[in-house]
Amino acid sequence: MEKQVVVVTGGAGYIGSHTVVALHLAGYTPVIIDNFSNSKPDVLKGIAEIIGEKPQLFELDCRSKSDMQQALENCAAIGEIAGIIHFAAYKAVGESTEKPLDYFENNIGSTASLLGAMSELGVSNLVFSSSCTVYGQPEESPVDELAPILPAESPYGYTKQACERLITDSFNSSMSLSACLLRYFNPIGAHQSAAIGELPIGHPNNLIPYLTQATAGLRGPLTVFGNDYPTDDGTCIRDYIHVMDLARAHVAAIKWLQSNEPSCEAFNLGTGQGKSVSEVIAAFEKANGISVPYAFGPRRAGDVVSIFANAEKAHQNLGWKCELSLEEALRDAWKWQQKLSKA
Ligand code: UD1
Secondary structure (H helix, E strand, O other): OOOEEEEEEOOOOHHHHHHHHHHHHOOOEEEEEEOOOOOOOOHHHHHHHHHOOOOEEEEOOOOOHHHHHHHHHHHHHHOEEEEEEEOOOOOOHHHHHHOHHHHHHHHHHHHHHHHHHHHHHOOOEEEEEEEHHHHOOOOOOOEOOOOOOOOOOOHHHHHHHHHHHHHHHHHHOOOOOEEEEEEEOEEEOOOOOOOOOOOOOOOOOOHHHHHHHHHOOOOOOEEEEOOOOOOOOOOOEEOEEEHHHHHHHHHHHHHHHHHOOOOEEEEEEOOOOOEEHHHHHHHHHHHHOOOOOEEEEOOOOOOOOEOOEOOHHHHHHHOOOOOOOHHHHHHHHHHHHHHHHHO
């Protein structure tokens, strides 16, 4: 049987690398397109430790439509392209407020080039890596996909809204396209083997990488950004999802695109459980039997008070739901940090 290729832009990144593993386990042939702008080639070795082979890689910048077109032609020579998963993007909220131009150019530019290359080659199945950030500051949680798209809190958030719009407009045009817009809540953890995980370059912006580095003694104490929010314990509430559960959702989305009439649908991907920052710290300490050095500090600009998912639509349509607990995610995150600390 001809190979079923899934092209993964940003496949060397955090969620991308875990998705490459999940695709392989599901019988697909993942092919990575990445320029290592926020990842390292060593990630491929980690993937190979798990799946027994290094996935094929095309090293290029997704903003170049001609390079993308050439890469897709090369992918088509490997097997039938079942779909494309587009992760490649900048993703730091704070940085985006400093470098809005870079974010607009890279995130929106690469999505436009990819759509152009797909159109030229007649590839129609697209899974887009979006975010719950598209909901802005939601009025209530859980949020479902019908919640309004409110003004973005950051240029990063705006690029996700704009890319969703670009994909939706392309679907509504004469272009042959079928798309899933996957809105992630807060992905955390690492592959259970600790062969791959999150590799923040420089100062980590997100909660779990900072927390694990602080606990490993590599950084000063974690600052909890604000304990005067209108929540039970005063800290912000998020929906933390194990990255391997998230990875499996991408496989389910590809399968769904392959077996349904063309459409363009958004799906929330979260656990449905809101956890406060203080609850996450306590759960980490319990799961790993270690105390986390932390102190309460001022609020961080742009933070949403509380957001967690209603992920029923993904369950109903994609047949997907989370299987791993917060504790498992926090254990895997710590196992990964310990491996990094030894390296
Ligand atoms: C944000 C985006 C999300 C994006 C992600 C990637 C929103 C609503 N969400 O998630 O779309 O994919 O960034 O970067 O914009 N915290 C601390 N101390 C720290 C770090 C974080 O207390 O050192 C707190 C934050 O205030 C927040 C929670 O931990 O309450 C989670 O923060 P973080 O991991 O940065 O993710 P989000 O900001 O939720």
